[in-house]
Amino acid sequence: MTSVAMNLLGVVEHPGISGGSPYRVDAAGRPYVPVGDGGIVLGVRLGDSAYGFEADHAAPGACLVHPDPAARHALTAYACVGNEVIVRTGAAAGARGWVTGKRGEAGRVIVLLGQDDLARLRPGDQVSVRASGQGARLPGAGVELLNLDPELLPYLPVTVDADGVEVTVRGVIPSRLAGNGLGRPAHMWDLDVQTGPDTPGLAGLRLGDLVSLDDVDVRYNMGYRRGRRTVGLVVHGDSPQPGHGPGVMPFITGPAGRVRVTASPRDGLGLTEGALRRMRGARPR
Numbered sequence: 001m002t003s004v005a006m007n008l009l010g011v012v013e014h015p016g017i018s019g020g021s022p023y024r025v026d027a028a029g030r031p032y033v034p035v036g037d038g039g040i041v042l043g044v045r046l047g048d049s050a051y052g053f054e055a056d057h058a059a060p061g062a063c064l065v066h067p068d069p070a071a072r073h074a075l076t077a078y079a080c081v082g083n084e085v086i087v088r089t090g091a092a093a094g095a096r097g098w099v100t101g102k103r104g105e106a107g108r109v110i111v112l113l114g115q116d117d118l119a120r121l122r123p124g125d126q127v128s129v130r131a132s133g134q135g136a137r138l139p140g141a142g143v144e145l146l147n148l149d150p151e152l153l154p155y156l157p158v159t160v161d162a163d164g165v166e167v168t169v170r171g172v173i174p175s176r177l178a179g180n181g182l183g184r185p186a187h188m189w190d191l192d193v194q195t196g197p198d199t200p201g202l203a204g205l206r207l208g209d210l211v212s213l214d215d216v217d218v219r220y221n222m223g224y225r226r227g228r229r230t231v232g233l234v235v236h237g238d239s240p241q242p243g244h245g246p247g248v249m250p251f252i253t254g255p256a257g258r259v260r261v262t263a264s265p266r267d268g269l270g271l272t273e274g275a276l277r278r279m280r281g282a283r284p285r
Contacts, residue, residue, distance in 0.1 A: 005132040008075050010064025014123035015039035026240035038063045040121050046208035046273055050246040051197045051238045059236035060207055061112040064127055076107030076188045080133035082149030085111045090125035092117045098276045101235025101249045104189040141165055143254030155275035164258030167231050170209035171201040171263050175216050175224050179243040186218035190235055190247035208271040209234045212261040218250040229259040233271055
């Protein structure tokens, strides 16, 4: 069966502060200003520590939204990691990059561009997304794929066979650490995990890493289900807020016996700019 691609329009987000106050409250009850939450984020890259910035939910690149709520939901649902994006307006027009994740809060698509292009980008610039991948299947694997361009799969540490999939991950996260995102649609949201640099086995967590979420089912809305396993991609960094943390966008889910994982401390096993360049044969400037 041939997959279908669609051209979508995203608008570069401007960071927003609701309620008239610049402050949020951290887990210790202290107010803080949430720098880095949305919009265009400079100086954050795939491979950086998920805990390495004094920021809130910082993602590498820019977030796309749409002024029409229905179109915004469709943009978030249809866009998949690895899809190509092209800036169409403004000083960065012509710049190319890729979708590298998605986030909640009514739907936001994270796109990676070169740092020089991000510096020229402005909120309100239009970006086209060549969306492909949602609804794709892995023949014979007995697991489900979502939020991922199938062309990217060979460049990730994932092996598919008749018995399921084998995935090398940074670490395994038990369902009790799942936070914001539970109950939300998996095709439009990430799942924050309540981990930190002192969490055993996850101290070295980096943006772009793959992780296993044990006893988490994301076939529809994300939630607890014993015996299921979900593999996801770390798409944004830590947050001081209770119930929040590094964001994991799911892309493989199935019975634990069919989604087999091996934890490795090696860097660069997940989503990297090199993998995206090899897949598309192009490099952001």
